[in-house]
Amino acid sequence: MIELDDVTVYYPKAEEPAVSGVHLSLYPGEFVCVLGPSGAGKSTLIRTINALQPVTEGQVLIQGKNLQQMPEADKRKWRSRAGMIFQHFHLIPRLTVQQNVLTGLFGKRRSFANAVGFFNESEKQKVRRVLEEVGLLDMAQRRVEALSGGQKQRVGIARALMQEPEVFLGDEPVASLDPGTARSVFGILKDVHDKQHLMSLINVHDVALARSFATRVIGLAGGEVIYDGPPDQLDNGNLERIYGKSIHT
Amino acid sequence: MTWLRKRAWIYGLLLAVFTWWSMGKTEFEWSSFREFDDAVTFVREQFFPPSFDIAPNLIDPALVTLAIAFLGTFFALLSAVPLSFAAAKNTAANPVLYYLLRFFLSILRSIPEIVFGLIFVVVLGLGPFPAVIAILLHNIGVLGKLISELIEAADPGPQEAMKSVGSGRRIGNLFAVVPQIWPNVLSHYFYRFEVAIRTSLILGFIGGGGIGQKLINDFNSFQYSAVTVEVLFIMLLVIVVDLFGAFVRKRVI
Numbered sequence: 001m002i003e004l005d006d007v008t009v010y011y012p013k014a015e016e017p018a019v020s021g022v023h024l025s026l027y028p029g030e031f032v033c034v035l036g037p038s039g040a041g042k043s044t045l046i047r048t049i050n051a052l053q054p055v056t057e058g059q060v061l062i063q064g065k066n067l068q069q070m071p072e073a074d075k076r077k078w079r080s081r082a083g084m085i086f087q088h089f090h091l092i093p094r095l096t097v098q099q100n101v102l103t104g105l106f107g108k109r110r111s112f113a114n115a116v117g118f119f120n121e122s123e124k125q126k127v128r129r130v131l132e133e134v135g136l137l138d139m140a141q142r143r144v145e146a147l148s149g150g151q152k153q154r155v156g157i158a159r160a161l162m163q164e165p166e167v168f169l170g171d172e173p174v175a176s177l178d179p180g181t182a183r184s185v186f187g188i189l190k191d192v193h194d195k196q197h198l199m200s201l202i203n204v205h206d207v208a209l210a211r212s213f214a215t216r217v218i219g220l221a222g223g224e225v226i227y228d229g230p231p232d233q234l235d236n237g238n239l240e241r242i243y244g245k246s247i248h249t
Numbered sequence: 250m251t252w253l254r255k256r257a258w259i260y261g262l263l264l265a266v267f268t269w270w271s272m273g274k275t276e277f278e279w280s281s282f283r284e285f286d287d288a289v290t291f292v293r294e295q296f297f298p299p300s301f302d303i304a305p306n307l308i309d310p311a312l313v314t315l316a317i318a319f320l321g322t323f324f325a326l327l328s329a330v331p332l333s334f335a336a337a338k339n340t341a342a343n344p345v346l347y348y349l350l351r352f353f354l355s356i357l358r359s360i361p362e363i364v365f366g367l368i369f370v371v372v373l374g375l376g377p378f379p380a381v382i383a384i385l386l387h388n389i390g391v392l393g394k395l396i397s398e399l400i401e402a403a404d405p406g407p408q409e410a411m412k413s414v415g416s417g418r419r420i421g422n423l424f425a426v427v428p429q430i431w432p433n434v435l436s437h438y439f440y441r442f443e444v445a446i447r448t449s450l451i452l453g454f455i456g457g458g459g460i461g462q463k464l465i466n467d468f469n470s471f472q473y474s475a476v477t478v479e480v481l482f483i484m485l486l487v488i489v490v491d492l493f494g495a496f497v498r499k500r501v502i
Binding site for chain 2: 090
């Protein structure tokens with residue numbers, strides 16, 4: 001279980017907090033979509049969970065342990081169990097699909113083995129399995145620059161899957177994709193989530209996607225949680241409170 | 250409305266004043282250009298026809314020049330790459346070390362190879378080895394600065410991705426940054442290699458060996474037709490390195 005206990009985040013020199021007094025408990029099996037306008041604090045919230053963003057006040061508890069107070073080695077260990085998917089993919093250019101996916105193992109292996117690029121047979125089998133799961137096995141040896149946006153995001157998902165994560169964190173993973181591809185990528189995410197019984201927290205702008213896939217929706221505005229509940233109770237009134245204007249879906 | 254704003258006129262005026270001042274300081278005389286005719290006559294009469302019969306004797310000195318330039322710049326590259334990571338803002342582990350290294354690289358860069366050469370010829374004796382050290386030290390400073398700037402300009406996204414998978418800082422930097430900067434590193438390296446060939450000639454003038462030493466000896470003994478062949482050898486070396494660099498870059502990109 002992951003708990004956010006009164007979490008507040010200020011960026012340097014900012015007068016207003018990016019996230020303010022957030023209390024949340026996240027449980028295995030939940031597929032949580034975070035909605036909110038740009039600047040609502042969605043990315044900051046996600047990034048506190050794998051310590052990419054330190055909290056200013058409050059605490060993030062990972063199975064009861066305060067993430068902020070963990071030694072760096074333990075933080076790295078936790079990150080290696082939290083698969084993160086980024087809006088702009090953050091793939092390593094000039095490397096192949098397979099090489100990018102293999103970097104998902106870096107947190108679990110010795111530095112020397114990573115530096116020389118030695119991977120054993122079970123790791124090679126794993127990368128093939130993961131690439132098959134996201135439908136990219138036939139593109140394993142292609143350089144990532146040659147892929148479309150949707151394919152790049154599937155490489156991002158495959159990299160996260162290589163981590164054998166307990167948690168999926170998605171920082172607007174489909175915001176750069178066209179609606180059809182976005183739905184297909186979201187479908188892959190949900191399939192993997194269901195098969196592996198993960199805990200997923202995904203930022204998304206598309207309310208319809210959240211309604212279709214989420215088991216729980218969190219609405220953020222001005223860094224505060226405005227809505228936390230099931231997607232079927234997310235009516236126009238709630239959306240208006242989250243976005244500050246009426247949203248027709 | 251005019252195309253040029255008032256500020257542009259002021260800059261133009263300042264530039265003109267600085268040009269006039271520099272011409273005074275360097276005794277720049279337009280009338281001296283008339284004497285260029287003499288230079289053309291001198292080259293035509295003294296440097297031609299080239300003494301191609303000395304060409305076989307130039308192969309070894311040319312290879313020494315190539316070796317000086319390669320070894321100096323290659324060892325400089327090997328030293329500069331790790332130093333650059335510690336001297337780039339986004340990858341430096343320690344801010345104090347970052348400033349110290351930047352300062353160290355600036356010092357290496359600000360001392361010309363000829364000065365290093367003069368020192369090492371005295372300390373190590375005549376020959377190509379002091380020339381290698383002179384090129385190596387100066388190029389650590391140059392490549393260190395250029396590569397650290399490439400690292401700073403690299404897309405931070407892959408670095409963040411490496412951090413998010415739990416990778417250590419060094420391995421994360423290695424995998425996230427090196428593939429991004431590698432073609433430009435090679436580009437800078439081959440340019441410095443090409444420059445080092447020309448520099449090793451100058452170092453030859455002070456006893457650093459190679460084709461430069463032959464060239465200055467022939468020039469001082471008025472063997473100008475031999476100098477022509479030596480200059481052709483140097484041009485050939487630079488062109489070969491340039492073509493090889495273009496081939497390697499094409500393969501890498």
